[in-house]
Amino acid sequence: KATENEHFLWFARLLESHFEGIVNHAKYHISTGKLEGINCMIKTERRKGYGYPDDEYFFLRLMDASRRKQIY
Template identity: 75%
Template sequence: DICEAIENSHFIWFARLLYRHLRGIHTFAKYGISTGKLEGINNKIKTERRKGYGYPDDEYFFLRLMELSREAS
């Protein structure tokens, strides 16, 4: 309410951003759970997929992903 009362476009943008993410912010504050580790794993999979053009088959690709999961632990 304060941000919108100031009538500055930057504050209004920030207020809307906070409002859209309020549920996630509250959940993290209450439970301390985040998706950071999952996002990191997804990033490794995407990177490996980009590097993987030319792999002989899908089985080799999945073996590479299993090897990556061991390195992440």
């Protein structure tokens, strides 16, 4: 490293550690926003449930929560 400035060194380490992800985003333009939204929905359902009787019921609740709400 050619500098002693800790801010530049911190930024250089940040770029090095995330370089592959930065290049992939520039090439493919894929966002993780939808995935983060799904993870948030799962965590919210788990918090609301206070323990479900079995996994099958939990997955049914997740499918129900993930459906788009219809307004008639």
